[in-house]
Amino acid sequence: MSDITTIFWDLGGVVLTNAWDREQRVKVLNEFGITDPAMLNEFGDRHREVAALFETGQCSLDEYLDMTVFGLTNGFTKEKFIQKMFEQSKAIDGMSVLQSIAASGKYFLATLNNESKELNEHRIKQFKLDNYFNAFFSSCYLNRMKPDPDIYRTALSITQNAPAECVFIDDRAQNVQAANRVGIHAIQYQNPGQLTQALASLGVKL
Template identity: 45%
Template structure:
């Protein structure tokens, strides 16, 4: 059984133009004393991690750098990655199994440990966005959770290395829930486990496709571009930063 604390008193402890940045759900609305319609108050914020708080964990750019640094055949490596990564990302195979499939099916001039160290070193923090997250989570006014795609070992490393537990009460990561964005399942699990009304939830992600399923479920969304834009759009939802 998973127990999720209430918001009250809890502290868990980059500029192109896009057509849709902010989406407010139509549906559950309330009236104020003047009779004007207003949206339900946001009580819950779900954040993506890679591309928002941190750099992506193991994206195409990082793999290109790895291919150059370790003198890999890019096409061969990429082909094996494409076939193996969905299972790796959803926790169905381990990091060692992923490396066996993509690299160590034959002898190499480098060690497994050297390559893993390179993978982990690709993760960096976006300090301006992290400062926004810190302020939101420290306020104690919101339930703050993560919904992210990440393989198990990379996810565990990033949570520990960047002290993500100080911000997030719960991690709905693809490697834990065995479902990946943009599929609806991962968002539905987040709503069902936390028992939060969708119309009071706000999800932040940098990829437009990842915002479509949560909107269908009734969640509010923001497409993240940069810290200033995020701060502005959070304000439109009444989230003070």
């Protein structure tokens, strides 16, 4: 087995909470008084129509909000809504594993995550992720999303690594399976202990 040189990480569900999944969307909408099921359904429809554009950097956060929330109501300011969006992000237990591996200095660490530009950059700054990661292969920069196999191939091309030298960590099975199909060792994250054991089985030492 090739020695592991590079570890690609998802963020939401592994290192941080999800940034803007359904749970976060409903919570923020409710906080701004949008609780009517018909309005929530309409927002959901609008979100689905533009989500891929938003997460692949083809529309800005302002444009996304204009096409979703502020197409339904203007009873609050965009600035306050964005602040609430940002407040949904929290560190979770996988952060401890990331910090330990980063401290070892033995591996090239990069994100491989689906996220919109503004939320991604807020999370990088808020949680000082540039202290741990050498690069950010995010959907908003690469203009494609997991589980599209091209996003994994692009990350491999940029780093000039063979798939067998890399590990990918994600909490979602379809993303893990997609990485496996291009030859990357992939781990579906459950908890820090399970992740540590799975990495050790591949020769990754904390």
